[in-house]
Amino acid sequence: MSEKTAYFIMFITIPLVWIAAKEISGFPDFLLPPPGMVVEVLWNEYELFLEHTLITLFEALTGYLIANILAISLAITFLYIPWFESLALPWTVVIKNIPFVTIASILIITMGDTPAPKIIIVILVTFFPILANVTKGLQSTDQVLLDRMKTLHANHWQVFCKVRWPSAIPYYIAAHEIAFTGSIIAAIIAEWLFARKGLGFLIVQSMTQYRADRLYAVTLVASLLAVGAYILVKVLERRLSRWQDQTLT
Numbered sequence: 001m002s003e004k005t006a007y008f009i010m011f012i013t014i015p016l017v018w019i020a021a022k023e024i025s026g027f028p029d030f031l032l033p034p035p036g037m038v039v040e041v042l043w044n045e046y047e048l049f050l051e052h053t054l055i056t057l058f059e060a061l062t063g064y065l066i067a068n069i070l071a072i073s074l075a076i077t078f079l080y081i082p083w084f085e086s087l088a089l090p091w092t093v094v095i096k097n098i099p100f101v102t103i104a105s106i107l108i109i110t111m112g113d114t115p116a117p118k119i120i121i122v123i124l125v126t127f128f129p130i131l132a133n134v135t136k137g138l139q140s141t142d143q144v145l146l147d148r149m150k151t152l153h154a155n156h157w158q159v160f161c162k163v164r165w166p167s168a169i170p171y172y173i174a175a176h177e178i179a180f181t182g183s184i185i186a187a188i189i190a191e192w193l194f195a196r197k198g199l200g201f202l203i204v205q206s207m208t209q210y211r212a213d214r215l216y217a218v219t220l221v222a223s224l225l226a227v228g229a230y231i232l233v234k235v236l237e238r239r240l241s242r243w244q245d246q247t248l249t
Contacts, residue, residue: 007231033213041217049202053221056198059115060187063122064180070123071130079138079164080156096128101193108194118190118198125186126179133175137168173237180233181226188222 015035022034029037042049078085100121107117145163154162191200199218206215 030210030212033216037213038216038220041213042220045214045217049217049221052198052202053225055115056184056187056191056200057225059118059190059198060122060183062115063119063187064126064183066119067123067127067179067183068130071127072134074131075134075138076160078135085135092128092131095124100124100189104190104193113194113196117194118187121190122183122186126183129179129182130172130175133171134168137171138164140171141167173233176233176236177230180229184222184225184229 018035022032025032074088078088103124104117104121107120111117141164145167146159149159149163187198188200188203191198192203193200199222202218203215206212206218
């Protein structure tokens with residue numbers, strides 16, 4: 001079975017399972033709204049959902065872009081300045097293990113209800129998987145290839161572009177499978193903790209107003225964003241894998 005067929009079956013199965021759960025449980029619509037009611041909410045309030053979805057996407061993508069730049073830069077630094085990795089490792093461990101709820105509280109006190117705290121939370125959530133994978137990839141390059149480049153008198157930049165980075169691509173893609181979808185989840189959680197805009201805010205608002213139909217609609221939108229992010233990573237993986245094969249040959 002192809003991957004496209006599997007995803008098609010999944011998208012067809014979800015509403016069927018939803019309808020079956022509705023019929024079996026017997027829950028009223030205000031507790032478990034049917035799919036048609038949720039679709040109707042999305043249609044009638046599409047401007048509201050679009051506005052908050054774009055806000056969440058902006059925070060997630062901005063934080064994710066910054067996390068990539070920082071993580072890749074730091075991984076390259078670790079590669080060429082090994083002692084710096086030993087110096088930075090305790091800091092990364094400490095920052096990674098501070099509860100994000102605590103960090104979020106500090107950020108909202110110091111920065112207020114602005115996009116900055118949410119973006120920083122996204123950076124903290126997505127930075128470490130990228131750093132760990134890229135560092136591992138750059139340092140796991142085949143020694144035979146490095147020796148070959150050395151015999152060809154290649155400089156550091158040529159070795160990096162032709163050997164080290166192509167070898168690190170599988171590790172980098174593996175990080176994206178976790179971190180890219182995690183960026184959306186992190187943005188929603190940050191909005192859920194403190195925000196007046198975004199999908200996380202809509203979740204809180206729907207809960208306080210006992211709007212199960214809107215709550216399920218937000219869940220559906222957030223799930224589609226996460227699945228879309230994962231599919232995008234898989235498409236990118238195929239393209240980069242072809243480029244890697246061409247580069248290594």
